[in-house]
Amino acid sequence: MRFATTLLMWLVTTLLLAVALPAAWVQQHLVDEDGYAALAQRAAADPGLQSAMASELTSQVGRLGTGVNTGTVSLVAAAYTASSTFPGQFAQANRFAHRWLFTDRVRSSVDSQGRWVIDAAPMLSDAAFKETLSDYNVTLPSSIPIPLTDNAPAALRPGALRPVATFGPWVSVGAAVVAGMFALLTLFVARSRGKMLVGLGVSALLVGASGWAAIEFGRRRLDAVLNNSSGDIRRIAEVMIGTAQDSMHQWLNITLIVGGGLVIIGVIVSLLVSLAKTN
Known part of the structure; x- marks a missing residue:
C-alpha cells in the first residue's frame, strides 16, 4: 500500500x-511585458534580425515620402541596427506589440484588418535617421504600425490573450x-x-x-x-x-x-x- x-x-x-x-x-x-521586451532585446543582437529590420525600416521610409534615395536610407538603417541603441528601441517596439495582444490598450494603432503589428516610430525617431529624414522632408507620424502577419489567425487579434x-x-x-x-x-x-x-x-x-x-x-x-x-x-x-x-x-x-x-x-x-x- x-x-x-x-x-x-x-x-x-x-x-x-x-x-x-x-x-x-x-x-x-512571453506573458510578462518586461520579460518579452528582454527577449526581443536579446534577439536584436542577431545580425540576421538587424539586416531584416534595416531593410524593413528602409521600406517604411520609402512609403513616407517621395523622392527618397533608398540607397542612402539603407546605409543609415544598416548603421542604426548595428548600433548599441537599436536593441533597446527594438524592445520598445515589441512592447507595443505585446500590449496590443495582451491588453488591447493600443486600438488606435491597429491597422484596418486588425493585424498584429509592431510600431516602427520609436526606431525611426532615433537621431541616426533625423538628418536623413529632414533632407527628404519626411515627417514621422506618431506611430508606424508594421503588420507581422498577412493573414492573422484568430489568436492574434487585439486583446486576444x-x-x-x-x-x-x-x-x-x-x-x-x-x-x-x-x-x-x-x-x-x-x-x-x-x-x-x-x-x-x-x-x-x-x-x-x-x-x-x-x-x-x-x-x-x-x-x-x-x-x-x-x-x-x-x-x-x-x-x-x-x-x-x-x-x-x-x-x-x-x-x-x-x-x-x-x-x-x-x-x-x-x-x-x-x-x-x-x-
Whole structure:
C-alpha cells in the first residue's frame, strides 16, 4: 500500500513539474511585458534580425515620402541596427506589440484588418535617421504600425490573450508551489529517501527530455504559422522564435542538470544508509 501511494505521488509530481516548468517560462518570457521586451532585446543582437529590420525600416521610409534615395536610407538603417541603441528601441517596439495582444490598450494603432503589428516610430525617431529624414522632408507620424502577419489567425487579434495576462501569474506560481509540495510529500511518504531522491531526479530528467522533444514538435507548428508572413517580417520572426527556443533550451538544460544531480545525491544517500545499516 505504501509503495502504491508513493508511486502515485511520484507520478503526480512528475506531471505537475511538466506543467510548472513551461508555465513559469511562458509567464516570465512571453506573458510578462518586461520579460518579452528582454527577449526581443536579446534577439536584436542577431545580425540576421538587424539586416531584416534595416531593410524593413528602409521600406517604411520609402512609403513616407517621395523622392527618397533608398540607397542612402539603407546605409543609415544598416548603421542604426548595428548600433548599441537599436536593441533597446527594438524592445520598445515589441512592447507595443505585446500590449496590443495582451491588453488591447493600443486600438488606435491597429491597422484596418486588425493585424498584429509592431510600431516602427520609436526606431525611426532615433537621431541616426533625423538628418536623413529632414533632407527628404519626411515627417514621422506618431506611430508606424508594421503588420507581422498577412493573414492573422484568430489568436492574434487585439486583446486576444488578455485572460492569459490576468491569470498567467497565478497559474505559474500555483503550479510551481503545488509541484514543490508534492515533491516534499513524496519524499516524506517514501520508505527510502535516497531512492526517492533518485526518483525525483528521474522526474526532472523525463520532463527535461520531453521538453526538448515538445519544442521540436512545436517548431513545426510555428513554421506553419510563419507561412502567414513573408520577406523581412518572416526573417525577424524566425530570429525571435529562435531566441525564445534557445531560452527554453537553457531552462530544460538546467532541469536536466538538476535531475542528474538529484540522481547522484540519491545514490550517495542510499549507499551511505546501506553502509550505516551494515556497520
